[in-house]
Amino acid sequence: MSQENSLFNIGVVERETGIGKDTLRVWERRYGFPAPVRDQNEERLYPGEQVDRLRLIKRLLDIGMRPVKVVGLSLPELNALLNEAPKNAPGYSPELFEFVELIKAHQGGALRIALNLALFRQGLPDFLSKTISPLNQLVGEAWLRGEIRVFEEHLYSEQITSVLRAAIASIRNPAGTPRVLLTTLPGEEHSLGLLMAEATLSLSGAQCTMLGVQTPIGEIVLAAQAHQADIVALSFTLSMPPLQIKSGLQQLRQALPRHVALWAGGSGVARQRKPEDGVQYLGALSDLTEAVSLLRQG
Amino acid sequence: MSQENSLFNIGVVERETGIGKDTLRVWERRYGFPAPVRDQNEERLYPGEQVDRLRLIKRLLDIGMRPVKVVGLSLPELNALLNEAPKNAPGYSPELFEFVELIKAHQGGALRIALNLALFRQGLPDFLSKTISPLNQLVGEAWLRGEIRVFEEHLYSEQITSVLRAAIASIRNPAGTPRVLLTTLPGEEHSLGLLMAEATLSLSGAQCTMLGVQTPIGEIVLAAQAHQADIVALSFTLSMPPLQIKSGLQQLRQALPRHVALWAGGSGVARQRKPEDGVQYLGALSDLTEAVSLLRQG
């Protein structure tokens, strides 16, 4: 957790929690929380303990709770909510918990080796759908409950990245079809989803061009043109505000030539209520394979 | 460039340019630029052309110019400034320009192959210092002059990442010394510098733990403890505000045990005026090898 006696100004809190300055101020006005002390210039200084609470609140909002219900709750109350949250827990296979144990023990090297073993035992499609995907969810839930720290989650991401990149490097198809451009919109900085999509698509014989994260919309359009892409594939996590996802997809769809398909996947789009016209939403990785087959047929 | 007739609200402009909302408003008040139109609610709507100018202005500020000199300049004036900027151009080897041509031609696959050839011809240390480093600078300058677009720069980063990660995977030393923890502070999202450092350190026999980008300070401390790190190595690019670098290094140095060394490198730290106590600044990658030797001796 944060240093106990430290105080943070509003800019630092915004960066650390991902909650905007305006939002922090308006919560204070409306809900009476957070309740920062003030320095000699009447500027807000947030105690570390409140920053910790804000982090937990952010997690609850990301999984769909509403501010009026969670902003201002005490640490124990927040933890109670977080612990009862994952009711939809499917039966995780015991093997997955071994990976989690490796994460908690900070055995990065051993984790990578174990993941690689699973990859070559199961094959890439099963590895992604039966190991990585549920493991991501399991890790996400454990992180939600505070059982896994941020740095442990970073370590985990790094090992997955390492394993997937090695796999992709060896199955890349520079002459495949369709041509797919992979990236995320500004604001979405997670690349794991992209890597999983690239692996799946490459295996389906598609030709992938990875642009990395946070490509401005205008640049995506240019890149699609330059690479004569048939498909632009975007990935969204829960950390991306639903409104930004919606308007971003709208703008991009409008700016992109009609013959270029726009695919969106990840936990962030599962949240979207009404689908956008001309945007294909993919719930699971397996949908990708299916969508490629459909595209080839039709 | 941005869609010609499009209008963007202040939040989008902040995300696209990296200039904060407060700063955009105060520039308008002080310098009369940007001069957005207003919608029916008196909310700012920035024309695409002004967003383009703001992007160029941001680049000039990142290389050390002052707002009073550049905010409000017209597109031709900005381009004139950008073109005269890189006076310190060293004599680039002709081979480097071939890489640049591949980038401009969007030949991602060919670029990766060419880079790999150079890697195995030169060896890793020379590849990093004589190819990648100057190429980064060359690409950075070309980008500054608008000769390389954002998406092309993304494509370039992706290929470098791919080549370096493959190299690192094959020289990783899980039992080496010293133990180094690699990451960036919140706000710094570029990981190329980290990868180059990891490659150099691994080759020196160090044991690297890569945490990826944007690890909160408190988490870095915990990770250093968990991995019994001897060194925490941070990377900073020009896109990181100097003030954030300074205060971040101060905070981290204070929170880290004294016996853990703190190393900082990248173009962002070259800008820092006064070095922080207890922080080692590394100007070039070769300094890393040297610093490791020194550490082993002393």
Added chain:
DNA sequence: AGTCAAATTTGTCTAGGACATAATCATGAG
């Protein structure tokens, strides 16, 4: 030319109000 203080520049913070849109609630129809 170097050093120190004064002046200027610059980013970030403040308050309190406003509004569009999303989410929830309530009502009525089938």
Added chain:
DNA sequence: CTCATGATTATGTCCTAGACAAATTTGACT
């Protein structure tokens, strides 16, 4: 009882105009 439709509440983002500390530049004086 279920579904749709309209009213109400909740919520994030934007607004103005002022303030101040820290960084940088300027200017005076060795």
